[in-house]
Amino acid sequence: MQAIRPAPIASDDTFIEGRSRATIEGHRLRTMPNPLPLPFRHPLVAAVLLCAGAPASAQQPDAPVDTVRMPELPAAEIDQSLAIGGEEIAAHKLRSRMTVGVLVNGAGPYDFVVDSGADTSAVGSALAGKLALPETEPALLHGITESKIVDRVWVDELRLGNTVTMGLETPVLDERDMGGDGMIGLDALVNQRLMMDFDERIITVDDAREKDEAMTDGVIVVTGRLQRGQLILTEVAAGRERVEAVVDTGSEITIGNLALRNRLVRKRSRGFDTVTVYGVTGAALELEFTVVKNLRLGSITLQNVPMAFADIPPFAVFGLDEKPSLLLGTDLMENFRRVSLDFADRKVRFQLRKCHHAAITMRTSTRASRIRASDERACS
Structure with missing residues (x-):
């Protein structure tokens, strides 16, 4: 089956308002000196519509x-095949x-x-x-x-x-x-x-009601459950804290709630950076922003992960406001080769470009985010 690919489009720089200004370029988050308050008008977080x-x-x-x-x-189950x-x-x-x-x-x-x-x-x-x-x-x-x-x-x-x-x-x-x-x-x-x-x-x-075809490339599957029709992942951990997470392809930034923030930064000595985001109604919101040392999705571990924090309305709607929880944005997902969402079967599959000794690196001026897998089926 042949797919028609669109012509390349120029990517816009995304400016984050706060102590530092950053430009998100594919996998790279590059910190720039001399911060200028210049919020990005298009939605950095596209939406969670509820x-x-x-x-x-x-x-x-x-x-x-x-x-x-x-x-x-129905309830969730594990499947190790990328079936699309x-x-x-x-x-x-x-x-x-x-x-x-x-x-x-x-x-x-x-x-x-x-x-x-x-x-x-x-x-x-x-x-x-x-x-x-x-x-x-x-x-x-x-x-x-x-x-x-x-x-x-x-x-x-x-x-x-x-x-x-x-x-x-x-x-x-x-x-x-x-x-x-x-x-x-x-x-x-x-x-x-x-x-x-x-x-x-x-x-x-x-x-999803028809029989699928399993792909030969290996994948890692993260299980989930359903709340209001939303697929909530349960095999996720930030640092040493187990969390529940929603894959949000409409958000360009990963957001944790304050319950997660408070557990991750109990001994934090310095303050947070801030980031201003715009939602689909045009309203702006300032979020605390930091880098989390480790984030685990099933058997895949990401290190030095940029993350914002706020008790935004979707957490309460999903029943996730009082427990450590995340919205996983496309800033993380684009580091994978493919991401598969099967809503009917409650399966989310992540396929890496590389793994083990050739971990993916997302560099900043002072940090590097690395992705590795403890399951060889994630190799591609």
Whole structure:
């Protein structure tokens, strides 16, 4: 099967506001002297979209709210094969995130960000107007940086490759805040297998209910459980602390909650750096930022991992606000050759470019992040 690859696109420098300024370039995080407060306008964290009923104390205008209903899914299990067939879809690499061409009600394709941390897809306001999508009831959206009542529209059909999702109520957001014409969330992915090939810039999607084809390349599988339809990984540790983690392909930075921060930095003598991020509603949020010595995903260990910390709304929605937890961003995932998400079978697979004696290195001016595997099946 032949995939059409997009022409290379120029990558934008991402400026982080705080004591130091950094430029994220692929695998490299290079610290630059003479800090200048210059926050990056496009969303460093694309989104976690979580439509839910508004709490009684929420300071929001009176408006109808709704709850997204996700299919019931069984418990998690381990599988050591990277099983992805289906159709390959050319993907642009937008900094470290992936965007793919999506047909909306048969029109397009339009560039949508793939966001595995969002339980609902979204469309841009300009696209909704262009296609004259009918308005439905507003809903409360829990984003990375704020919770807000947003308008929604009715979408008859979203087509991603050969995968079609029918009858969706989607939030309407500004394209500049999303980084694309829209976003593909769990409502369109929950019955799919999704593989992101960061080397080839290819996204492969197929129906998880059909028999899959095992790949010969070795992989490491991390088990998970499901909460509100979201795949939560349980074989994860930061330092010596066991944590639960969500793979968030819509976020360009890895974020831990304050429960994790407090356990990791009990004896920390110096303060934190800070980073300013923008969510899909355009709101800004300043997060504490540091480097964590070790992060383990199954049998894969990453060393000197950049990580931000805050009690952002998604942790509470997933029931992860009181236990050490993480949102794994694409800043980490792009260091792998491929990452596979199988929502129906509760399996996340990581495939390294190299391993053992040839560990991957992500260098900064003073630190180097290294990835190694204790299981030879992760070699490629």
